[in-house]
Amino acid sequence: MSDLLERLRGRGWRLTAQRRVVAEVLDGDHVHYTADEVHARAAELLPEISRATVYNTLGELVSLGEIMEVSTDGRAKRYDPNAHHAHQHLVCSQCGTIRDVHPLGDLLAGLPAEERFGFQVAAVEVTYRGLCPGCSAA
Amino acid sequence: MSDLLERLRGRGWRLTAQRRVVAEVLDGDHVHYTADEVHARAAELLPEISRATVYNTLGELVSLGEIMEVSTDGRAKRYDPNAHHAHQHLVCSQCGTIRDVHPLGDLLAGLPAEERFGFQVAAVEVTYRGLCPGCSAA
DNA sequence: TCTTGACTTAGACATTGTCTAATGTAGGAT
DNA sequence: ATCCTACATTAGACAATGTCTAAGTCAAGA
Numbered sequence: 001m002s003d004l005l006e007r008l009r010g011r012g013w014r015l016t017a018q019r020r021v022v023a024e025v026l027d028g029d030h031v032h033y034t035a036d037e038v039h040a041r042a043a044e045l046l047p048e049i050s051r052a053t054v055y056n057t058l059g060e061l062v063s064l065g066e067i068m069e070v071s072t073d074g075r076a077k078r079y080d081p082n083a084h085h086a087h088q089h090l091v092c093s094q095c096g097t098i099r100d101v102h103p104l105g106d107l108l109a110g111l112p113a114e115e116r117f118g119f120q121v122a123a124v125e126v127t128y129r130g131l132c133p134g135c136s137a138a
Numbered sequence: 139m140s141d142l143l144e145r146l147r148g149r150g151w152r153l154t155a156q157r158r159v160v161a162e163v164l165d166g167d168h169v170h171y172t173a174d175e176v177h178a179r180a181a182e183l184l185p186e187i188s189r190a191t192v193y194n195t196l197g198e199l200v201s202l203g204e205i206m207e208v209s210t211d212g213r214a215k216r217y218d219p220n221a222h223h224a225h226q227h228l229v230c231s232q233c234g235t236i237r238d239v240h241p242l243g244d245l246l247a248g249l250p251a252e253e254r255f256g257f258q259v260a261a262v263e264v265t266y267r268g269l270c271p272g273c274s275a276a
Numbered sequence: 277t278c279t280t281g282a283c284t285t286a287g288a289c290a291t292t293g294t295c296t297a298a299t300g301t302a303g304g305a306t
Numbered sequence: 307a308t309c310c311t312a313c314a315t316t317a318g319a320c321a322a323t324g325t326c327t328a329a330g331t332c333a334a335g336a
Binding site for chain 2 (some may be wrong): 020041069071073074076090092093099101102103105107110111112115116117118119120121122123124125126127128129130131132133136
């Protein structure tokens, strides 16, 4: 993630303190924060950062393909920095925990031509749901 | 859908005019309205129906397993009356049109044990995305 | 027909996200 | 090193969607 900022500067991005802290917050594996969670964590590093900037920055990172938008619960969207490796999500129905997972096979191939209704099908999103170890124990 | 009301009465539901019109709006194939769309259509049949009642009724129908909640765009949730036949969704990336589709094979089987992280995986939701015939022509 | 608890209503409130006008600043130009 | 300016940030209003409450209404059993 550290070279992300360099990549973006190459694309004409200005390197501001705000964008740096947003990128820092999103660094890591299995990170799936909502915009407001990103804002709260960014504000610990840069207290005066505004909500609008966080929303703007997240939107730009999505447009540039650097992070992915995930909506697993119909509530707030979450942002997944793991955008360069195809993956799907496994969500706990109880506590909402999200894990990145990698199913086998070509997921697009499962939809036969006669079920495509003339669409040019380009992508597929899969969300597995179940109880995480903690919640199934309780 | 017409016997839905009878089924629900059997479960102790009061049959009110409001619930009747909500059920009527949800009758049909490939219906995927938002709560406010349901409200608007219900209000054509019963002008004084309130938003709260529509939200309540939709929530109850979901709890009872009579309709399904679908969130394909991170915006408003949509409600799918086709809850008794397993199916997935095909969404136009341009105009948002939704079709019910039936992929082949056991979708849960695609997730190997070592990718389940101890979860008890119970369900899987699949959203195919692409351009519908109208939008790919334009 | 009466009664009662479930249902409905209007509208306040909450959450999440977007937009605008004013101000600030990164980074190239000088 | 300093200046300029287009791009970035800010506070807060606004918008869209959803939830909650208190008061009034009514379906259906007695």
